[in-house]
Amino acid sequence: MVKALALRTVPFVAILKDTDIKFFEFNMNRCDERTLYVSISISTNRDRTVCDLIYLIDKSDLYGAISLNDKYDNARNFFKKNFGYDLLYSDEQTIAKLISETSKFKHCLKQYASVYPKYVQSKFFD
Numbered sequence: 001m002v003k004a005l006a007l008r009t010v011p012f013v014a015i016l017k018d019t020d021i022k023f024f025e026f027n028m029n030r031c032d033e034r035t036l037y038v039s040i041s042i043s044t045n046r047d048r049t050v051c052d053l054i055y056l057i058d059k060s061d062l063y064g065a066i067s068l069n070d071k072y073d074n075a076r077n078f079f080k081k082n083f084g085y086d087l088l089y090s091d092e093q094t095i096a097k098l099i100s101e102t103s104k105f106k107h108c109l110k111q112y113a114s115v116y117p118k119y120v121q122s123k124f125f126d
Contacts, residue, residue, distance in 0.1 A: 012091045015083050019043070021095060023104040024050055026111070033116045034058040037067060038108060040099055042075060044082050051075040053096045057112075058119040064096025065089060 024039040031037055036055040041048060051074045052067040066075050066087075075092075079085045099105050106125055113120040 010083065010085060012085070012088070012094060015079065015085055016094075016098075018083075021098060023099060023102055026104075026108040028111060028115060031112055031116065033118055036109065036112050038099065038105065039071075040095070042078050042095075047078065047082055049074040049078045053099060055096065055100070057116070057124075060121075062100055062124045063093070064100060065092040066095070 020041075020043045022041050022043075024041045026038050034057055036057055037052055038055075039050055039052050041050050043049075051071040052069055053064050054067040055062055055064040066072060075095075076087050079087045079091075109120070109124060
């Protein structure tokens with residue numbers, strides 16, 4: 001007899017309470033005039049991974065999400081392994097927004113703006 005598995009529907013905000021997401025590093029060489037990249041670490045008390053966030057600077061608002069690069073699967077696998085949760089694009093945006101509100105991110109954004117000022121808007125620093 002096969003047992004049906006109940007789908008766990010946990011709100012992402014609940015998962016965030018059990019997850020530590022921190023700014024990890026910034027490398028200006030990875031950026032260009034329209035895109036800002038930062039790395040973040042995502043951890044629980046039993047696991048940790050690193051992935052990149054990409055922010056689109058040439059938009060009217062500061063949009064960010066997990067970068068589709070060689071570290072992309074790290075984040076998706078982290079949430080699947082630790083919480084049985086399939087990360088959604090809206091969740092990625094939530095993570096990017098949380099990081100964009102940190103003082104470390106604002107400092108990196110200022111550095112970025114000194115090299116690539118064309119699209120940076122003052123409201124990005126609020």
